[in-house]
Amino acid sequence: MLTLLFDGIAYGMLLFVLAVGLAVTLGLMNFINLAHGAFAMAGGYITVLLMNRLGVPFLATLPLAFLGTALIGALLEPLLYRRLYGKPHLDQVLFSIGLVFMAVTGVDFIIGSTQQNITLPAWLQGRFDISWIGIGKYRLFIIVVCAALAIGLQWMLSNTRFGSQLRASVDDPRVAGGLGLNVNRIFLLTFAVGSGLAGLGGALGAEILGLDPSFPLKFMIYFLIVVSVGGTTTLTGPLLAALLLGIADVAGKYYVPKLGAFIVYTLMIVILLLRPQGLFARAGGGK
């Protein structure tokens, strides 16, 4: 069923954009940031509020969602996160869970707990029906945007100075610092961009995944699956893992609806059992 494949790919690409920031943060700063979903939620709400309260057109809200969330990330990183880099993972888990609780209840308090709905511009609604595939316009849009982002990120990593500095810092922050790289600045920028991407993902996903204050808690496990299966040392790893997750989820629910949710969890456990460092991890730079 090609339509299903298409839907699964769209879902997977969205998950990739949402989770890529988490993968990089984990790989770079060795920080388990369970609050990543809260940044995604922030981006979603920025879009919703801009569209519904200020009438800003949908496309314009996307870069604003990215920038707004990146800004929040850039503020929180030196203030809070930086103090916890060396700490044990348990502390990081607790800290980020605490942040999530605050974000979730804060949003509930300020905006309320109902589902947020946006109305897409007309050119993004509906679908193309091409022989046997139905291509939803919005899903096509998501695939295009996310693919562009993925290509852009990969290009940046391999072809720019910043990219190579980033890769060096991921491999070994101490040596990188010793060679004169400003590791703090790299962390800050990376965290900001990663959070911004999550925000963009939240904005794009508001239409398909829904948006309410419990968003971070509902989807956290999916982001974590992408990161743990995809590994944190490459960009293509999480991309492939996200696509795999998206397609498996959608196909599983269509062909074997009785097993629905089990498929994803079982698949993850099996993969992690066989390859604990993730499916696509590179050797070296290990933790």
Add this chain to the structure above:
Amino acid sequence: MSAVAQALRAHARWRWWELATFAALVLSWLLLPGQSLLLNEIAILALFAVSLDLILGYSGIVSLGHAAFFGIGSYAAALFAKLVMPDPWVGMVVAIAVAALLGALCSVLILRGSDLTRLMVTLGVASILYELANKLDWLTGGADGLPGVVMGPLRTPFGAFEFDLGGRTAYAYTLFVLILCVLLARRLVHSPFGTSLQALRDNRLRAASIGLSVNARLVVVYTVAAAIAGAAGGLLAQTTGFASLDVFEFHRSAEVMLVLVIGGTGYLYGGIFGAIVFKLLHDLVSAWTPQYWNFWLGLFLVILVLVGREKLTRPWTWFGAKR
């Protein structure tokens, strides 16, 4: 006796505050009959947290799915009481056995990989169990829950006591199981086995290099922790007369971790103190602001971690005195 053996012996001696804690627990049953229900809930949570301490505090395994064992113990006890026999003691043994079995099976999953891997795997197992319980609704009642778990009387050397409306029998029963498990756990952690666990928590590579079999130890401690968590779950089902899907939910796993952290990891009693503080705080704050309790909890956690966890249980370090 060598100096090392003497030091270890000293470490395992009974401290005054341990005995005081037990005394306080027993006294609470005698002196606060009206609060038995709340105290029962605190004691069950405390037992659950103590079981997590074995794997988190003593062995360094970060688990976000410990509720899997709590939940399976709960359903095992409930189903046993409904379908086989309503005796609480036998049901408790069944709950412990089932949870231990699951623990042994799952222990294989946590042996390899990084902290993140373990987090994911434990989370995945709890999620799968939740879905299973939801699907098998002909057995578990699914989302509606499993009501009608009527327990028979509690047989003791002092006579048979029915589970009363005020919860006093329930609390006494729970206290008994809690104290027994803590004593057993204490024996475990102060044994050579327990010391080796701490060694592998602090530096797994080093422990392996001096010949400790890391995997075998992890399997054992994970199974024991699962068994105790199962006991806590069984207590919940038996004293409330009900089992529901909620026992597998993520918030249970997260909550028990918070409780343990608040009380302090690695000295076994953190679970008890943490449960008391957490539940009392929850009751107080919820009465004042029922909807936004989670916000204050989150803020507390953030500050706690930033300031440093160990400081919570060592008030003398609060004002910067360096030792």
Add this chain to the structure above:
Amino acid sequence: MTNSKRFLLKAALGSVIAGHAVLSLAQSGPIKIGLILPMTGQSASTGRQIDAAVKLWMAQNGNKIAGRTVEVILKDDGAVPDATKRIAQELIVNDKVAVIAGFGITPTALATAPLATQSKTPLVVMAAATSSITEASPYIVRTSFTLPQATVAIADWAAKNKIKKAVTLVADYGPGFDAEKFFDSQFRLNGGQILDKLRTPLKAPDFAPVLQRVIDTKPDALFVFLPSGQGAAFMKQFAERGLDKSGVKLIATGDVTDDDQLADIGDVALGIVNSHHYSAAHPSATNKKFVDAFQAANKGMRPNFMAVGGYDGMRVIYKALEATKGAGGEALLNAMKGQIFESPRGPVLIDGQTRDIVQDIYIRKVERVPAMGNGLYNVEFDVIKAVKDPGKAK
């Protein structure tokens, strides 16, 4: 030691029950009503609506019955059943409430049922909707609705309105299974054919695969049951796939077009035919008064079926307390049975045998109502009168 300890315990137990019995016969001191609602967590909107409705009732009807003050003790259970049970136990034993009410979701009511029986305290269910609840204890009275009531109504309507082949889509949990079962049996009873029975997971649902199956099966209608937060996402995706234009009629129970959410869902909801026991647009004077007063007291928040369950629950409790002059126990329960009155939803009866609610079920369509600020409302166009709960009606 053995015998005296046993004696002590029995004495303690006995005095607790006796004390409770004595106090429920007392003629002074406030009458307490325990209200246990999910004010936090996923079902928080239920708690919010019922709390507002209870406060409205008390503002309109005062807080004195038979010369005593009525006090409502509100507690949050977060929809966690063992918390509900503990809170109920404390309310009964420590606060000596005359009645416990609320119960946002089914497991919380089922967990508390044995307490109601053991302590002879009437339990009023204002929200939960599974048939079996009223059978869990002879002290349970319901003022909300049962899902089978609404499901059977829409199945009937569908069969009589040129819909021959249907596909059902429900959320993968207890109430969903109930809805599927009753729609299936009623629809087939009327000669219809069920082509497929689909389920979606309760958490993080993605409707793409199930909607694909609907497209493949090509039924006349798609019957949907989803908990109230998911309706919007579903309807959008339904429209996104062009299903609304492909001739597949979307029918549902009113949970999907919940008044609480309907205004935000937008135009995708237009035209959906659904069945439920209450619409904020119900054209009766009683309802208009209720809605106006509710909105005035709650910053324009629209009341939904949960609110009306709470409002009517208070009515049942008050009238019963007046009849027993503040006494509780079995007398209070008997005064609740058989009450028949005009609720904002329409005429209502509390069945004396089953203690469940017998009410009219309306077939409605979502439309824009110019007279009500051009908002989206469920506009009733047909009614099935005095529906007993089919889950029990044999």
